[in-house]
Amino acid sequence: MSALYQQALLAHHQSPVGFNLDIKFDSEKSGHNPACGDEITVKVAVSDGVITDIAFDGDSCAICRASASIMCEQLNVTALTQAKNIADKLVTGLESKEDLSELLGESYAALNAVASFPIRVQCAQLPWQTFQQCVEGLAP
Amino acid sequence: MALISRWKADFPVFLQSEQPLFYLDSAASSLVPKVVADASYQYLINEHANSHRGFYPLSAKLTQRIEDIRAQVANFINAPSADNIIFNSGTTAGIHLVAKGLSRLKSANGNIVVSAAEHHANFLPWQQITENSGIELRIAPLAANGQVDLTELEALMDDNTLIVAVTHLSNVLGVENPVASIGKLTQQHGAFLLVDGAQYAAHGKVDVKSLGCDFYVFSGHKLYSGHGSGVLYASDAAIAELLPVVLGGGMVNSVSVSDSTWANSVRKFEAGTLNAQAIIALSKGLSYLRQAEAEGAHTYLAELTQFTLDKLSAFGGINIYSGQQSKPQSIISFNFEGVHSHDVAMILAEHHIAVRAGHHCAQPLHHWLGVGSTVRISLGLYNQAEDIEQLLVGLEACRQLFMPR
Numbered sequence: 001m002s003a004l005y006q007q008a009l010l011a012h013h014q015s016p017v018g019f020n021l022d023i024k025f026d027s028e029k030s031g032h033n034p035a036c037g038d039e040i041t042v043k044v045a046v047s048d049g050v051i052t053d054i055a056f057d058g059d060s061c062a063i064c065r066a067s068a069s070i071m072c073e074q075l076n077v078t079a080l081t082q083a084k085n086i087a088d089k090l091v092t093g094l095e096s097k098e099d100l101s102e103l104l105g106e107s108y109a110a111l112n113a114v115a116s117f118p119i120r121v122q123c124a125q126l127p128w129q130t131f132q133q134c135v136e137g138l139a140p
Numbered sequence: 141m142a143l144i145s146r147w148k149a150d151f152p153v154f155l156q157s158e159q160p161l162f163y164l165d166s167a168a169s170s171l172v173p174k175v176v177a178d179a180s181y182q183y184l185i186n187e188h189a190n191s192h193r194g195f196y197p198l199s200a201k202l203t204q205r206i207e208d209i210r211a212q213v214a215n216f217i218n219a220p221s222a223d224n225i226i227f228n229s230g231t232t233a234g235i236h237l238v239a240k241g242l243s244r245l246k247s248a249n250g251n252i253v254v255s256a257a258e259h260h261a262n263f264l265p266w267q268q269i270t271e272n273s274g275i276e277l278r279i280a281p282l283a284a285n286g287q288v289d290l291t292e293l294e295a296l297m298d299d300n301t302l303i304v305a306v307t308h309l310s311n312v313l314g315v316e317n318p319v320a321s322i323g324k325l326t327q328q329h330g331a332f333l334l335v336d337g338a339q340y341a342a343h344g345k346v347d348v349k350s351l352g353c354d355f356y357v358f359s360g361h362k363l364y365s366g367h368g369s370g371v372l373y374a375s376d377a378a379i380a381e382l383l384p385v386v387l388g389g390g391m392v393n394s395v396s397v398s399d400s401t402w403a404n405s406v407r408k409f410e411a412g413t414l415n416a417q418a419i420i421a422l423s424k425g426l427s428y429l430r431q432a433e434a435e436g437a438h439t440y441l442a443e444l445t446q447f448t449l450d451k452l453s454a455f456g457g458i459n460i461y462s463g464q465q466s467k468p469q470s471i472i473s474f475n476f477e478g479v480h481s482h483d484v485a486m487i488l489a490e491h492h493i494a495v496r497a498g499h500h501c502a503q504p505l506h507h508w509l510g511v512g513s514t515v516r517i518s519l520g521l522y523n524q525a526e527d528i529e530q531l532l533v534g535l536e537a538c539r540q541l542f543m544p545r
Contacts, residue, residue, distance in 0.1 A: 002487060002490055004490075035498075036482050061480035062542070120482075
């Protein structure tokens, strides 16, 4: 087994949550990673301050796609303020190599291996950063 | 036929690495043979000084040596004279000297033609010149075989074409462009022709006279010479139109507070202290390459390229981007169906295989290919069949990981 591509991460890559879903959305944002070419579009629907639907699409690597899948799995039906808080923690946690399962819970453990590969950290961050921008203008 | 490199033992990295190294990234930077490293070391401990300045023997000898190397480089590309050879830091710097310094590009109108296959280094400077100016940037499309489409190129050119800039060998497709035919077109229209030879110089004999080009640009680090050296060839007619862009020490005739005049030689394009260490390494690298060519390097690498293509085709699930019915030279880009190029490169790295993944600084070309990124393998003198066998082991691991049955 590869050091980076752990089973949990591959499972998300192979059956990504929220991938290519045609949802009704309130906000949409595209992000890309110039260093490696990852491209992602995040769509979010919000009602009464709660995320009611979230999806993504784009041409991206397994790390980016798995990270986006975890994001869709975890943030759907979550209060917008809480979701923003999780995204902030995840983006900085990846940067500072924190244990993501301790920081945010077991569902994020698949991304822990990424910290050992500094050039791939940005791949894991991209969906979340795009989400941050996507919901920036939405009322909490 | 045994595809075993007779040159691999010349490269110490393969002896010293704790981990095995299957280096398939020579199009980015080729590795350095011991003779080149030794020359750099000798230079640094025994010959280091500031060239073109000092009256003392250490400097004077270095000056002579650099001027001798200028003649060697002229000979390497069959330039008329050493007076046509400008040293700089690399291909990117060389293209900028032309794009920023060519007097005809200061005009208010006209057009510049580049191909869709250019490396960003031979695309962005032209794009910038044509922004906010009356000069139009025209992009010559590619034919199905990956070469610049000559018919389309001809249709884009007219008597207002100022310069045509094309790569000699695509850094993604490995396909050679019909540069001599393009040279005939530029001469008909009175346009200059700049050829980006960064990739080709390592793979074929360059003859700037028969190509009919006005500028030919390449870098030492793709020619087994380490980093820091670049060469800009400029024809006499081109030099007559070229103004110095970088100003400073060593490039002047006289300077006063009211007026300055430039050196009456290519030295006017070499402001500042020359990178003598890199130039000496380049000299050794070129000699090494010439010797390898005499020992059959071109034929060997062509056979190894074909071997690689055959193996990749037989592997299955691999899309090769080299143009239809074209014969790539030592550079092959591909994608593994369903797996992103970065994931492929990552798994290959875990198998000690060095490749490049991404858009290889050629995004317009990737738009033409219809893909965001590719995996690129590129061959050097040290490569042999076992590198390709290991590549297949790595690709099989990708298949197992991402496409389990």
